[in-house]
Amino acid sequence: MxxxxxxxxxxxxxxxxxxxxxxxxxxxxxxxxxxxxxxxxxxxxxxxxxxxxxxxxxxxxxxxxxxxxxxxxxxxxxxxxxxxxxxxxxxxxxxxxxxxxxxxxxxxxxxxxxxxxxxxxxxxxxxxxxxxxxxxxxxxxxxxxxxxxxxxxxxxxxxxxxxxxxxxxxxxxxxxxxxxxxxxxxxxxxxxxxxxxxxxxxxxxxxxxxxxxxxxxxxxxxxxxxxxxxxxxxxxxxxxxxxxxxxxxxxxxxxxxxxxxxxxxxxxxxxxxxxxxxxxxxxxxxxxxxxxxxxxxxxxxxxxxxxxxxxxxxxxxxxxxxxxxxxxxxxxxxxxxxxxxxxxxxxxxxxxxxxxxxxxxxxxxxxxxxxxxxxxxxxxxxxxxxxxxxxxxxxxxxxxxxxxxxxxxxxRGLTMPPEPSQQAEEDMARVAAAEAAIRAVERVQHALAEGRDDADVYAAVGARIMDGYRERIESRAADGDLRNEARASERIERDLRLAAVQAERDQIARIARDRGIGSELANKLMRELDLLEVRYK
Structure with missing residues (x-):
C-alpha cells in the first residue's frame, strides 16, 4: 500500500x-x-x-x-x-x-x-x-x-x-x-x-x-x-x-x-x-x-x-x-x-x-x-x-x-527526416468501411421492413444513417480544396459536438444532484456521453 x-x-x-x-x-x-x-x-x-x-x-x-x-x-x-x-x-x-x-x-x-x-x-x-x-x-x-x-x-x-x-x-x-x-x-x-x-x-x-x-x-x-x-x-x-x-x-x-x-x-x-x-x-x-x-x-x-x-x-x-x-x-x-x-x-x-x-x-x-x-x-x-x-x-x-x-x-528544434504520410491509407480504410456499412444497413433495412406496414419508417431511418456514411465517403474521396474544406468541416463539427456533450454532461450531473434521476440511470447516461467524447477527441 x-x-x-x-x-x-x-x-x-x-x-x-x-x-x-x-x-x-x-x-x-x-x-x-x-x-x-x-x-x-x-x-x-x-x-x-x-x-x-x-x-x-x-x-x-x-x-x-x-x-x-x-x-x-x-x-x-x-x-x-x-x-x-x-x-x-x-x-x-x-x-x-x-x-x-x-x-x-x-x-x-x-x-x-x-x-x-x-x-x-x-x-x-x-x-x-x-x-x-x-x-x-x-x-x-x-x-x-x-x-x-x-x-x-x-x-x-x-x-x-x-x-x-x-x-x-x-x-x-x-x-x-x-x-x-x-x-x-x-x-x-x-x-x-x-x-x-x-x-x-x-x-x-x-x-x-x-x-x-x-x-x-x-x-x-x-x-x-x-x-x-x-x-x-x-x-x-x-x-x-x-x-x-x-x-x-x-x-x-x-x-x-x-x-x-x-x-x-x-x-x-x-x-x-x-x-x-x-x-x-x-x-x-x-x-x-x-x-x-x-x-x-x-x-x-x-x-x-x-x-x-x-x-x-x-x-x-x-x-x-x-x-x-x-x-x-x-x-x-x-x-x-x-x-x-x-x-x-x-x-x-x-x-x-x-x-x-x-x-x-x-x-x-x-x-x-x-x-x-x-x-x-x-x-x-x-x-x-x-x-x-x-x-x-x-x-x-x-x-x-x-x-x-x-x-x-x-x-529541441531537431529536424527529423519526414515520416511518410499515412493519410492515404486512412482515407482508403475509412471509405471501404463506410461502403461496407452502407451495404449492411441496406441489407438489414430490407430484411426488417419486409412484410410490414410501416416499411417507410425503416427506409427513412436507413437513409438517414446511410447519408452520414456517404458524406464520409465524399469527404475522403474528394481532391484538393474540396478535401481541405471537408476536413475543416469535420473539425468544426467535432468542436461543436464536444461542446454539446459537455453541456449534456453538466445538465445530467445537475439533475442527479437534485435527485431528479437515480444514480444508476445517471451513470448509464454519463457512460454514453463518455463514449461520444472519446469518439470525437
Missing amino acids: ILLLAVVVSGAISRMLPVALPTPLVQIALGFVVGLAGHWRVTLDPELFMLLFLPPLLFLDGWRIPKDALFKDLSTVVELALGLVLLTVVGMGFLIHWMIPAMPLAVAFALAAVISPTDPIAVSAIAARVPIPKRMMHILEGESLLNDASGLVCLRFAIAAALTGTFSATGAALSFVWMAGAGILVGVALTLVVTRAKAWVSRRFGEETGSQILISVLIPFGAYLIAEHVHASGILAAVAAGVTMSFAEISRQALAVTRMRRNSVWDTIQFAANGIIFVLLGEQLPEILSGLDQTVEMTGHTSPWWLALYVVAIMAGLAALRFTWVWVSLRITLLRRAPSGKTGTRPPWRLVAAMSFAGVRGAITLAGVLTLPLTMGDGTPFPGRELAVFLATGVILTSLVMASLGLPLLL
Whole structure:
C-alpha cells in the first residue's frame, strides 16, 4: 500500500514542481525516504521481482508497439539489441577490470552485462515533457524489448565463469540460440493456443468480459514461467507473446466493451508497475549506501569519491561505445538506402547524441545485479558483489539524470527526416468501411421492413444513417480544396459536438444532484456521453 501511495504522490509532485523533473526521479527520491524507515523497506528478491513486474510490462510493450514501424527498422533494432550489447559486455568488462583490478574479470563482465540493457520505461517518462520523434522512439522501444534477453544471457555465462573458472564460447553461443529461439517459440505458441481456445469458447457459449481480461493478464506470466522451466528466455517469451497477441486479436475480435475495459485495466497495471519499480529502486539505496565503507575498502582506496569517479568513467565508456555504434549503424543504413551512384548523407550529430543519451538504464539493471550470488561454490563471499551493486545503482541514477538534462536540449528544434504520410491509407480504410456499412444497413433495412406496414419508417431511418456514411465517403474521396474544406468541416463539427456533450454532461450531473434521476440511470447516461467524447477527441 505504501508503494502504491508513493506512486500516486510522485505523479502529483512531478506536476507541481516548477522545473521539468521526470517522474522516475521523483519516485526514486520517495522510495529513498521510505527506505530510511527500515520496518517499511521491502527486501527485494530479484527472481520474484522479475516474475511480478517484467512479464506484464514487456508483454504490453510488445502488444502495443507499432509492428510496421518495428519491422521497418528491424535491422537497426537488432544491431543495437545484439551487436551493441556484446560490444558493451566485452569493452566495458575489460575497462572495469582495468580500472578496478580487485574485481575479477568474470565479475567485471557480469557487471558489464547488467548495465548493457536499456530501459524504455524511463525514456518514455523523460520524453513525456519533451516528446521524442516517433521513429526514434520506436527504435528505442524495439531495442529495449530485445536487449534485455541478450544482456541477461551474457550475465548468466559471466556468473557461471566466475563460479567455475571456465568459459566456452561455443557452449555460450549454442545456449544463446536455444534460449532465444525456445523463448520466442513458447511465447508465440502459448498465445496462439490460448487466444484460439477462448475465441472458440466465446463463439459457442458467449463472451464474459472479466474472464477475457483476466486471460490477457495471465498470458505473459504463463509464457515467462514455461520458458524459464525449459531454461529458455522468459523475457523473450513475454515479448513474443505480446507481439503475437496483437496479430491474434485482429482475426479473433473481442467485444467492444471487453476491449475498452481491458485497455483501462492494462493502463492501470502499466502505471502502477512502472511506478513501483522506481520506488523499489529508491528503497534499496539506504541499504546500498550503508555498506559504503566496505565497498570503498575493496577498491584499495579510502575516499568514497573514488566510487563516484568509477561511475563517471563507466558512464563515459558506455556513452562512447553507444555513440560510436549508433553513428556507424546509421551511417551504414544511409549508405545502404542511398540511390545508386550516390554516397548518402552523414547522420546528424545531434540525432546520434540523442540516441546515445536515450540509453537509460533501469529495472533490468537493478534486478540483474541483485541476482549475483552471495557466495562462491566453496562458501566464500562472491568477490566484488557489493561494489558491483553500488556501481550498477550509480549508473542507473546517473543515466536518468543525464537523460533528463541532455535529451530536452538535444531534441529541441531537431529536424527529423519526414515520416511518410499515412493519410492515404486512412482515407482508403475509412471509405471501404463506410461502403461496407452502407451495404449492411441496406441489407438489414430490407430484411426488417419486409412484410410490414410501416416499411417507410425503416427506409427513412436507413437513409438517414446511410447519408452520414456517404458524406464520409465524399469527404475522403474528394481532391484538393474540396478535401481541405471537408476536413475543416469535420473539425468544426467535432468542436461543436464536444461542446454539446459537455453541456449534456453538466445538465445530467445537475439533475442527479437534485435527485431528479437515480444514480444508476445517471451513470448509464454519463457512460454514453463518455463514449461520444472519446469518439470525437
